[in-house]
Amino acid sequence: xxxxxxxxxxxxxxxxxxxxxxxxxxxxxxxxxxxxxxxxxxxxxxxxxxxxxxxxxxxxxxxxxxxxxxxxxxxxxxxxxxxxxxxxxxxxxxxxxx
Amino acid sequence: xxxxxxxxxxxxxxxxxxxxxxxxxxxxxxxxxxxxxxxxxxxxxxxxxxxxxxxxxxxxxxxxxxxxxxxxxxxxxxxxxxxxxxxxxxxxxxxxxxxxxxxxxxxxxxxxxxxxxxxxxxxxxxxxxxxxxxxxxxxxxxxxxxxxxxxxxxxxxxxxxxxxxxxxxxxxxxxxxxxxxxxxxxxxxxxxxxxxxxxxxxxxxxxxxxxxxxxxxxxxxxxxxxxxxxxxxxxxxxxxxxxxxxxxxxxxxxxxxxxxxxxxxxxxxxxxxxxxxxxxxxxxxxx
Numbered sequence: 395x396x397x398x399x400x401x402x403x404x405x406x407x408x409x410x411x412x413x414x415x416x417x418x419x420x421x422x423x424x425x426x427x428x429x430x431x432x433x434x435x436x437x438x439x440x441x442x443x444x445x446x447x448x449x450x451x452x453x454x455x456x457x458x459x460x461x462x463x464x465x466x467x468x469x470x471x472x473x474x475x476x477x478x479x480x481x482x483x484x485x486x487x488x489x490x491x492x
Numbered sequence: 493x494x495x496x497x498x499x500x501x502x503x504x505x506x507x508x509x510x511x512x513x514x515x516x517x518x519x520x521x522x523x524x525x526x527x528x529x530x531x532x533x534x535x536x537x538x539x540x541x542x543x544x545x546x547x548x549x550x551x552x553x554x555x556x557x558x559x560x561x562x563x564x565x566x567x568x569x570x571x572x573x574x575x576x577x578x579x580x581x582x583x584x585x586x587x588x589x590x591x592x593x594x595x596x597x598x599x600x601x602x603x604x605x606x607x608x609x610x611x612x613x614x615x616x617x618x619x620x621x622x623x624x625x626x627x628x629x630x631x632x633x634x635x636x637x638x639x640x641x642x643x644x645x646x647x648x649x650x651x652x653x654x655x656x657x658x659x660x661x662x663x664x665x666x667x668x669x670x671x672x673x674x675x676x677x678x679x680x681x682x683x684x685x686x687x688x689x690x691x692x693x694x695x696x697x698x699x700x701x702x703x704x705x706x707x708x709x710x711x712x713x714x715x716x717x718x719x720x721x722x723x724x725x726x727x728x729x730x731x732x733x734x735x736x737x738x739x740x741x742x743x744x745x746x747x748x749x750x751x752x753x754x755x756x757x758x759x760x761x762x763x764x765x766x767x768x769x770x771x772x773x774x775x776x777x778x779x
Contacts, residue, residue, distance in 0.1 A: 422776075440718075441639055442726075445548040464550050 411455070411476040418450065419472070429472045444469055451475060457482040497522045497558060497665045503575035504528070505592055506582035507538035507565070509728055509766060510609055513637035514579055515563065516545035520638060521666050522558030526572060527565045535565040549638040556667060569595045577605035577662050579631070584611050584734040590621035597622040605658040607631045611735040612678045612686070614742070615648030626652030629659050631670075632679060635726055643668050648675045677742035678735075685723070686736055687747035690754065692720040696771070697753035703771040721771040725764035729757050 412429050419427050423438055433439040439447065447469050448459055457479060459468070468478045500523045504511050507529035515525045519542065527542075529535050542563060549555050564571070569592075572578050578600060582592050589610060597606060606628045608618050619625035630646030637643075645659055656672075663670050673680045692706050701709075707719020724732055733755065739748040757763070757770060764770030 441548075441552055442636075444551060445544070448547070448551060464547060466551055466553060469551075 408473075408476040408480050411479045412472050414454070415472045415475055427472060429476075431472070432470055433472075434466065434470060439469075447475070451479060455479045455483060499576065500524075500662060500665055501574060501576045502526070502561075502662075503572035503578040503596075505569065505572065505578065505580050505596060507531075507534050508581065508583075509635065509731070510633060510637070511579075511581040512538050512541045512545060513635055514581060514609065514633055515542050516549060516636075517633070517638040517666055519561040519563055520546050520549045520555040520558075522556075522561050523665065524561040525563050526575060527563060528567070528569060528572060529565075530567060532567055535567065539563065539565060545636065545638060548636070552639055554639050569599050572596055573599045573601070575600065575604065577607060577658065579607045579609055581609040584613070584731055584738065586613050586617065586738065589613060589618055593618055593628070594621045597624065597627075603627070605629075605655060605662065607659065607662075609633055611682050611731070612738040612742070614677055615646050615675045616650060619648055619650050625650040627655050629655050630675070630679070631659060631663070632681060633668075641667065641669050643670045644679055644681050645670045645672045646675055646679050647672055678739050682735060682739070685720075686732065686739055687745070689720045689724045689727075689732060690736055690749075690751055691747055693724070693753045693771075694751045696721070697751055724754075725770035725772055725774075727764065728766055729754060729763050729770050733758050 416427060416429070419425065425438055427433065427438065434444070444466065448464070451457060452459060459478070459482070463478065463482070468474055502518045502523050503526040504515050505528045507527050511527060511529070515527050518525050527535065527538060529538065546560065578596050580589060580592055580596060582588055589608065593606065593608065602624060604627065606622065608615060608628065608630050609632065610618065610630060611632065615628060615630040619628045622628055625648070628648065629651045630648065632644040632646065634640035634643065643663065647656060676683070678686060695701055695706055696703050703721040707722050710716040710719045718726070733750045736748050736750040761767060762769045765774055768774050
């Protein structure tokens with residue numbers, strides 16, 4: 395379903411993940427979102443699309459979002475999702491909390 | 493059956509959209525589930541679907557933090573025998589539901605709560621196929637059942653008081669809120685919702701507006717959280733057509749006769765979200 399978004403070269407930085415996610419959201423919602431924008435509060439992302447975002451991240455970045463990481467706060471903004479991806483791929487949180 | 497969640501053992505017959513929804517709801521509330529379907533392949537797929545729905549429920553913070561219940565799948569109706577409650581969630585065809593309910597009631601002990609998750613068929617009509625009609629009630633779970641707390645409970649004319657108490661105990665354990673209505677085709681929700689969806693599809697068919705515009709107007713102007721056509725895709729267009737047929741047979745109202753566009757989509761296999769395409773293409777848009 396999301397095969398066209400799977401990266402052939404794995405992004406190594408939070409900025410690259412943010413950029414890819416911004417493109418994905420623009421494609422799916424016809425909206426250009428800010429990195430820190432609350433996607434749920436703005437009504438842009440429904441509860442159904444939230445799960446689609448989880449699956450998209452798992453398939454695109456070869457990660458598994460499990461246990462306490464499966465929390466809406468990790469998907470609330472593009473920045474939060476990028477932090478999650480970096481954390482799960484490298485075991486460190488590269489992105490800033492800005 | 494007691495008030496503790498560990499006292500409940502649920503059996504669900506039918507592993508489609510609603511069967512897997514209700515299974516995820518119960519498992520996430522710590523209740524073990526026996527999920528029965530006639531098709532082994534459907535059951536195998538259902539395991540993965542239930543797992544994903546449980547993850548969805550957890551993501552949305554919709555679970556109480558109990559240890560998950562255990563899921564058992566089976567192709568034999570005999571395996572519902574030990575359940576404290578059985579929910580029928582098979583195809584919305586009166587003869588299919590009647591046959592399955594008769595099979596369930598033959599397998600369970602007297603006093604076991606029997607629930608139909610029918611969309612539209614009057615409970616009293618279904619009660620004709622079971623030997624103890626007082627033990628049957630209707631519970632219309634919403635979709636997705638693990639996220640939407642309110643449910644519609646239907647008390648048939650022969651539904652017993654003890655059965656209504658058992659329904660309340662089960663729904664309490666599952667963290668649901670409920671309103672009880674009387675027994676008429678479509679009850680309250682689908683008596684209103686299904687003709688609305690059918691009419692919305694007619695509007696698209698007639699070229700007055702696109703599906704996106706119809707949903708946008710209903711959402712933006714009337715405050716619907718999901719427009720009628722997005723809701724149709726979530727329900728499943730095949731199930732919707734079956735339900736509309738029941739409503740049309742029961743009420744004779746033209747607004748319940750499935751429109752050409754709905755029938756065409758079902759014929760083409762565009763059944764909504766579950767097939768990847770209905771009024772929307774879920775490979776392309778946010779769902």
